[in-house]
Amino acid sequence: xxxxxxxxxxxxxxxxxxxxxxxxxxxxxxxxxxxxxxxxxxxxxxxxxxxxxxxxxxxxxxxxxxxxxxxxxxxxxxxxxxxxxxxxxxxxxxxxxxxxxxxxxxxxxxxxxxxxxxxxxxxxxxxxxxxxxxxxxxxxxxxxxxxxxxxxxxxxxxxxxxxxxxxxxxxxxxxxxxxxxxxxxxxxxxxxxxxxxxxxxxxxxxxxxxxxxxxxxxxxxxxxxxxxxxxxxxxxxxxxxxxxxxxxxxxxxxxxxxxxxxxxxxxxxxxxxxxxxxxxxxxxxxxxxxxxxxxxxxxxxxxxxxxxxxxxxxxxxxxxxxxxxxxxxxxxxxxxxxxxxxxxxxxxxxxxxxxxxxxxxxxxxxxxxxxxxxxxxxxxxxxxxxxxxxxxxxxxxxxxxxxxxxxxxxxxxxxxxxxxxxxxxxxxxxxxxxxxxxxxxxxxxxxxxxxxxxxxxxxxxxxxxxxxxxxxxxxxxxxxxxxxxxxxxxxxxxxxxxxxxxxxxxxxxxxxxxxxxxxxxxxxxxxxxxxxxxxxxxxxxxxxxxxxxxxxxxxxxxxxxxxxxxxxxxxxxxxxxxxxxxxxxxxxxxxxxxxxxxxxxxxxxxxxxxxxxxxxxxxxxxxxxxxxxxxxx
Numbered sequence: 001x002x003x004x005x006x007x008x009x010x011x012x013x014x015x016x017x018x019x020x021x022x023x024x025x026x027x028x029x030x031x032x033x034x035x036x037x038x039x040x041x042x043x044x045x046x047x048x049x050x051x052x053x054x055x056x057x058x059x060x061x062x063x064x065x066x067x068x069x070x071x072x073x074x075x076x077x078x079x080x081x082x083x084x085x086x087x088x089x090x091x092x093x094x095x096x097x098x099x100x101x102x103x104x105x106x107x108x109x110x111x112x113x114x115x116x117x118x119x120x121x122x123x124x125x126x127x128x129x130x131x132x133x134x135x136x137x138x139x140x141x142x143x144x145x146x147x148x149x150x151x152x153x154x155x156x157x158x159x160x161x162x163x164x165x166x167x168x169x170x171x172x173x174x175x176x177x178x179x180x181x182x183x184x185x186x187x188x189x190x191x192x193x194x195x196x197x198x199x200x201x202x203x204x205x206x207x208x209x210x211x212x213x214x215x216x217x218x219x220x221x222x223x224x225x226x227x228x229x230x231x232x233x234x235x236x237x238x239x240x241x242x243x244x245x246x247x248x249x250x251x252x253x254x255x256x257x258x259x260x261x262x263x264x265x266x267x268x269x270x271x272x273x274x275x276x277x278x279x280x281x282x283x284x285x286x287x288x289x290x291x292x293x294x295x296x297x298x299x300x301x302x303x304x305x306x307x308x309x310x311x312x313x314x315x316x317x318x319x320x321x322x323x324x325x326x327x328x329x330x331x332x333x334x335x336x337x338x339x340x341x342x343x344x345x346x347x348x349x350x351x352x353x354x355x356x357x358x359x360x361x362x363x364x365x366x367x368x369x370x371x372x373x374x375x376x377x378x379x380x381x382x383x384x385x386x387x388x389x390x391x392x393x394x395x396x397x398x399x400x401x402x403x404x405x406x407x408x409x410x411x412x413x414x415x416x417x418x419x420x421x422x423x424x425x426x427x428x429x430x431x432x433x434x435x436x437x438x439x440x441x442x443x444x445x446x447x448x449x450x451x452x453x454x455x456x457x458x459x460x461x462x463x464x465x466x467x468x469x470x471x472x473x474x475x476x477x478x479x480x481x482x483x484x485x486x487x488x489x490x491x492x493x494x495x496x497x498x499x500x501x502x503x504x505x506x507x508x509x510x511x512x513x514x515x516x517x518x519x520x521x522x523x524x525x526x527x528x529x530x531x532x533x534x535x536x537x538x539x540x541x542x543x544x545x546x547x548x549x550x551x552x553x554x555x556x557x558x559x560x561x562x563x564x565x566x567x568x569x570x571x572x573x574x575x576x577x578x579x580x581x582x583x584x585x586x587x588x589x590x591x592x593x594x595x596x597x598x599x600x601x602x603x604x605x606x607x608x609x610x611x612x613x614x615x616x617x618x619x620x621x622x623x624x625x626x627x628x629x630x631x632x633x
Contacts, residue, residue, distance in 0.1 A: 004040040007033040015089050016063040016114070027064065028258050031056050034083055035286040037091070042082065043305045045095040047425075048105065050284040050297040051150075052082035054180050054255075058148070058279065059083040061261045062176075065269065066144055069113040072132045076125035076149040078106030079298070080178065088114035098425035100594030100602075105426050120429025121397070122367045123156035125149050126175055130166045133173040144269070145173040150180065152344060155366035160245075166274045167246020174268060174275045175247065178255065180283040180294075242276045251278030256285060295347065317481060320474040323456045324416050325350030328387060330488070331464055332358050337385040338464070341365060343372040349389035349418055369394045373401035373413075380411040385464060391419040392432025392473065399438060406469050407442045413470075414463040420449075420473035421512070421557035422586070422600060427593030433586050435473055436510075437562035440535045446470040446493060447535040449511030449556075449564075452482035455532070461488035475512055475557065477596060494536035500528040505618055506549040508542070510534060510556040510564040513605065517555055520611045524618065534564045542571045551580035553617055557605060560585040582617045584610060 009026060010033040013019050022030065035056050042049045062073055063084075075081045085103065086094060090112065096102025107115035117128040129147035136143040153159060154177060166173060239249025248271065253260055261279070268275050283298075284290025289308040290297035296309060303309045318326075328351065332338045339361045342349050346364055355362040365372045369390065376386035395402070395417060406413050420432040439447050446466055450456035456474050463470030496508075500518060505526040509517035514530050521528045527549060529541060545552055554565035565583030572579065584604075591599050600606060604613070 005036045007037050009033050010037055010086075010091075013087060016068050016087055019060070019063055019087060022064075024064075024259075024262065027060055027262075031060055031258060032286075034060065034086060037086060038082055039287055039305055041091075041094045042300065043303050045097060045099070046299075046301040047097050048079040048082065048298065049300045050290045050294040051080035051180075053287055053290060054281040054283045054285045055080040055148075055178060056083050056285070057256050057258045057261055058176065058178065058281070059087060061258065061265055062146060062148075063087055065262065065265050066146065069116065071144040072116040072129060072146065073114070074117045074125040074129040074132070074145070074147045075107050075119060076147065076153045077122050078119045080148075080150070081107050084114070085112075088112055098427075098593055100592070100598040102593075105593055106429065118429075120426065121393070122153045123149070123159045125153070126159050126162035126166065129173055129175070130162055130169075130171055133166075133171040134169070137172065145171075146176060147173070148176045148178060150178050152367055155344075156368055157370065163242070163245045163247065170246065170273050172272055172274075174277060177251075177276065177278045178281055179252065179278060180281045239276070239278070245274075247274045247276035249276045249278065251276075252280050253278070255279035255281035317478045318453065318484075319350075319478050320450075320453065320456055320476070321348070321350040321418055323453050323479075323484065324389065324418070324460065324474070325353055326484075327457050327460045327488075328354045328389075328416075329357055330486075331461065332361060335385060335464070336361075337383065339363065339379060339384050339386050340389060341372050341376050341379075341386055342389045343367060343369045343394060345389065345391060345394075345418075348391070349416070351389055369397040370401050373398040374405045376413045377401070377405040377409065377411050380406075380413050381409075385412060385414070387414045387416055387460075387464070389416045389418065391430070392417050392421075392435040393419065393423075393430045395435060396438070402439075403442060407444060410444055410468055412467050414460070414466075415469075415471035416460065417471055417473040419476045421475045422591055422596055422603065423476050424596040424599060425593050428590040431591055431599075432473070432475075433559050433591070435471075436534055436556065436558040436564050437566075439471060440564070440567055441562070442469075444468050445535060446533070448472045448491075448533055449531075450474055450479075451509070451512060451514035451530050451532070453479040454482050454484045457484055458489055458491055459532075462490045462493070465490050466493070473511070475596075479512065480515055491532065494533050494538055496532055496538040496541040497530040498527070498541075499530050500526070502527040504550050505614065506545040506552050507614070508545070508552060508554045508565075508568060510554070510558075513555040513557055516605065516607050516610050519607045520614055523611065524614065526614070531564065534567060537564075537567050537571060539571050539575075542568055543575060543577065546572060546577050546579045549579070551582070551617055551620070553581070553614055554583045554585075555605075555610060556585045558585055559588065561588060580617070580620060582613070584613055 009030050035053060038052055090103060093103050098105045104111050106120045109115055109118050125147040126149060129145040133145040242249040253264060282291060283294035328340055340351055340354050341363045342351055343365055344367045346352055346355060372388055376388050379386045417435055420435055423430045439445055448459040450459050459472045463472055500521050502521060502525040507517040507521055507526050507528045508531050510531050517528050554568050556564045560583050563585050586603050591603060
């Protein structure tokens, strides 16, 4: 790895107050050093990278002109917030980002006063900043609120709901659209920058308001003038939409042109009401490999800055996402009704090959999880077989649509739920800890959890064959390395699989926790059942185990409350069966960021911790109790 470069100016900046003492003439040098420091740090630690490179100048400008942390900066998602962390006293800790006990991957209120709002999911920033603007108005504090959102985040309906509300309230706030989905085209140059400065200036604002007052006394003339202004601005800037929401639209400007950025923001600070600044940036700016392939450099593992990311030559074991991607292509070849839908997770869900082979049957709806569910429901109404590839944590955002549009209408939509369970470095906002609990309560849903790669493929096929809502939940990363059968075979719905016959204790394992269950069972000669289906659950198997064993123990990678173990408890209670039972799973607390292994260890989902738990249950004195416990770690 290359040594860190000298950054003498950046070394003088501990907090934004230090930044604000610099002359403006030094800020472009600071931007160069900040970009260098980010490359040095993230190339050694890994983390989100390209987005931060694109917001260097913006971050400097905002902290230079706004009195942070008193003035509120709200970063959307937070992938782009590493420069913000560096400038707000956390540079020394940046190498620990996303690691166990280290800096959080996203802005986090508990971590810094400068992190005004905890984020991780997209499109929340405008709503949060609006809430802060309302609070400032109520307290008459004069505090400013700024939301920084990307063009991807602006595809979500929540962002437009917030814009609509802010315009209606005439809120004193600024929304910065960081648009990095296009190159800086010719109209984003001197003319456009000058036009943005005019639109944000006091003279234009004053003339505009005076004109409104005069013309409002002559309704026909006012309507004519209003329409003329909209059409003229529409020819020069794409701001008519935001003007209709009640915002004063400014831009687009070059987000890497620091002098123009500073000048425009200074003008905006003098204006009242909702302001919208559109800046164009380049994701990965300043590091050529990231500029050329910003998707590849979005989130990185450690790499040599001189060489860039070099593909590993070592054969890689297929992940569960890979299993899904291969199945989707194979199934599409057999059934032309299959269509794949993803809310902006093509690479993450491994649908890239499907996109290339079946472009007319692939639909990336953007960051719009609610829409992804309902558009699938509409497709299913008219004979298609939609598969929604979605992370567990993102399905939470489409829960109402899952109930209202899919379940109530009993539509055959298949949900491929990726990243179920703990995910690792992205932490509590991204953990898939709750999907079993919030899905098993829904009538008519078939919910499956594979224990290995082959089971994952066969369950996806099973769900596709059903004429009702179905879901397969699988974790991040690879499985135990089981060979995958090319032949697809539907599993008998609601039937568990006996994997080990023992005595005394029966362990009911859901999903990938089967491997831990088998290892522990060997030490105590316990029975192990791969439950496979969470809903419908195998009641006959549960009752047989209760009749032939002294205690039952369930294990799952989901919160214990309302999870798969609770489903087993309900079966026993419904049949008035009294047997000692204990439930084991994710604890009733938020799990912080780190590697997936770190998080499983903390949750107690390891062979050692589960073995200790099983021993404590087997030593229990009372013969007929229901005992719910989460892993303690």
